[in-house]
Amino acid sequence: MNKPFAITLDVGSSLANKTGSWRTERPVYVDRLPPCNHACPAGENIQQWLFHAEEGNYEAAWRQIMKDNPMPAVMGRVCYHTCEGACNRAKLDKPVGIHAIERFLGDLAIAEKWNVNVEAKASGKSVLVVGAGPSGLAAAYHLALLGHAVTIREAGPFAGGMMRFGIPKYRLPREVLDAEIQRIVDLGVKIELNTRVDDLDAVLATHRFDAVFLAVGAHLAKRAYIPAGDASKILDAVSLLRGMETGEQPLLGRRVLVYGGGNTAMDAARSAKRLGATETIVVYRRTREKMPAHDFEVQEAMEEGIMFKWLSTIKSESGGTFTVEKMKLDDKGKPQPTGEYEEMQADSLVLALGQDVDLSFLGKLKGLSINDGVVQVDSNMMTGCKGVFAGGDMVPAERTVTVAVGHGKKAARCIDAYLKNSVYAPPPKHELAVFDALNSWYYSDAPATVQPMLDLARRESTFEEVVGGLDQSNALFEARRCLSCGNCFECDNCFGVCPDNAVIKLGQGKRYAFNYDYCKGCSLCANECPCGAIKMVPETI
Amino acid sequence: MTGASRVKFYQTGTFTVGNRLLDVSVRSVQSDADRNNSLNSGHRACQGCGEALGARYALDAAMRAVNGRLVVANATGCLEVFSTPYPESSWRVAWLHSLFANAAAVGTGMAAAMKVKGRKDVRVIAQGGDGGTVDIGFACLSGMFERDDDVLYICYDNEAYMNTGIQRSSATPAAARTMTTPAAGQEPGNVFGQGKNVPLIAMAHGIPYVATASVADLRDLEYKVGRAMAIHGARYLHVHVPCPLGWGCDTGDTLKVARLAAESGLFPIFEAEAGEVTGRRTIRRRVPVEDYLKMQSRFAHLFSPKRDERRIAMIQAIADRNIRRFGLLDKSEQGAHP
């Protein structure tokens, strides 16, 4: 007789009673789309890489980023992180500092010399990429990983596009940029520098490329008509910022006006200050609230002593005296002239009024459609000319590094499909993991980590990086603030809270399964799942 | 990873049942894939039953604490009825049912028998519902306390006689509607009596250990069972277990309701040794009692057809008094468990 301890009666087990038959709704595991992922223009699976980082598995986290974005260290610095604006944790305290963790991972990868390898077989196809900015580089990276031979033609003396010729060093140190570009080159991507494509039509007629990706950016500075006694006192922000990279530093003088209210204006003003200007004044025609520059950039500029003159337009210059007209906003928020003028003394004026795309290189390429100065593309990033794709600043979209990188990835996938005579079909999007789908009770209280800042004296006089990075322990802390919205992180809640033991724990990394023989459909598991990864669906009987 | 080992923040900490970021040795019993499942699948408790869940939580923790050397006496009530329609037992512990009123006495007898047989390793738990504990079984329970018998008595408090169709017990809260305190007349629902706080009465016996716990705080509950099993003599654990059927809440809201009972202060969670309070679980996100009451149709008459301001305020006063009395907002005090 082999009976359990202290048992005397022969007993049957209630396992014979399949209570699953009571159910009118059944729980199912789902993966919902985390709002950060949803908001990321580069399509990063942020929640997933944070999941690895939470365990201190930084290499796995970095590799997950690299599936979508070849430049985590750059991105962690310059991306405007729309992900954080969408982050559900903001409803509890502050969003997860996603960009800071991404930067940490990117920097660690550079320090540890982590690399990616091409695993795909060579396809025998070759693709021309025009422009080595973020969009061209990202496309080249993904195309190379897919087994295609990639050549980038770049007009400038270095790769990087506006990441190098626009974004100043104090926001993006060049060693970081160089390291991440080198990793792409190491995949076998050929970059031909100082090789401007002047007539695309002609290039395609003489060389055999199976597909083309255009990513020339927007480099023509917009001008404003300002009658000036001395035209040499007026220059544009793009040339100023570019000059600092190529060694042609312009002489700005001690008092500098910067005209414009975008991020480029902030970079130009902050660079002018670092170049020795004692007074730098940003002149903008509307108000601070209406400024397109991001708030943190305006904030950092102000900290560095940049001054602002709101509601003002510059009319003319004569002998170092600039005539400025006061503006006022009308009911629609548009600036209107007032007829009131004042004078400002300055040694130079930097125009930061935006950029246009230089389309002269397209030659007589057929089928292209150009609207508002940018090249139109279809939902597969293809222009009106078959086999010619385009992305980044030269197509209609927001102009950011992240959008450009996202375009590069998407274009690579579409080009890959095109080369296989098919059409890229993106995987279906999951339902969004909104805050209300979460059970926030379960998350520990944890304030956001603040990144260290360079001290002000050095910010005003050097091009050293302003914002500091996280270290191992605060990166881990920050990662663990993630709520893992919509995706199981194996907290065992469903397994624990089921009154019927109808949840099976499959072991680490394998998540759980429902035992529908016994699940009565009470929905406790769904309600107590912290991250909203369980959904109740009606039974069909 | 040196950095990792220094960080003492684990995303969900001990709020969730498990946590992959915590060392296995400090994870909960319930997170263990090989936990005992003392109350197994196939039992006939209603959907979302708090009592079924609370019993598994408590007994699995006890089984781990005593290495499986456990015998259990059970009073009549839902827990007994839904688990053992002979021959289909859901119990994976040595378990005995006798009567509604005598679980404490049966536990006493079991403990005596083990002593006679020299089975020092075998420990005894007696358990029952609130009716079986605070009403009909009260004399046996008091005797067990007074003699300091080596039994842990666990009361699963769902605040009424649920098994026979939701009749009032002396643990039924003021204003609650039950079959015997209908929502009719001038003062619908249960009367505002003096209350009968059995944990405090148990403390008055001066027994070695008394604690309250909630099915909504697993780690606290497991800690208290472990603590109780480490002590000999008479011990009492009073666990709050919502009954979706009797309380009129959603079957998926059992834990939320239990949580709000604690977070509003209506169900104070504390522990006491030898008659003195030694720890309390402080409120994390305080809510007005209204949030708790509104989830349950047994209190619906407090809100419609007209809000009963006066009696809602009286219930709030009960919560406020608990908060003062047990120091439930005293943040200097750590929770009872790590």
Ligand SMILES: Cc1cc2nc3c(=O)[nH]c(=O)nc-3n(C[C@H](O)[C@H](O)[C@H](O)COP(=O)(O)OP(=O)(O)OC[C@H]3O[C@@H](n4cnc5c(N)ncnc54)[C@H](O)[C@@H]3O)c2cc1C
């Ligand atoms: C000052 C400034 C600061 C910015 N700061 C940020 C920021 O902090 N965060 C952010 O997300 N975005 C920022 N942006 C925007 C961002 O830099 C751009 O949106 C992004 O670089 C666009 O990428 P792209 O690849 O489309 O083009 P680009 O980066 O402009 O690269 C295009 C490349 O193509 C080359 N090229 C052009 N024509 C030809 C040709 N005919 N033949 C061969 N090569 C050619 C160019 O030399 C260049 O290298 C900033 C922009 C500026 C100007």
Ligand SMILES: Cc1ncc(C[n+]2csc(CCOP(=O)(O)OP(=O)(O)O)c2C)c(N)n1
């Ligand atoms: C002496 C006696 N009186 C009445 C009953 C009927 N009876 C069985 S269970 C029960 C109610 C149990 O209530 P409680 O102890 O609170 O447990 P619950 O069912 O609520 O879990 C009653 C009245 C009985 N079995 N024995």
Ligand code: SF4
């Ligand atoms: S009546 Fe209440 S206590 Fe009894 S089984 Fe149903 S939910 Fe559980």
Ligand SMILES: [Mg+2]
């Ligand atoms: Mg009861």
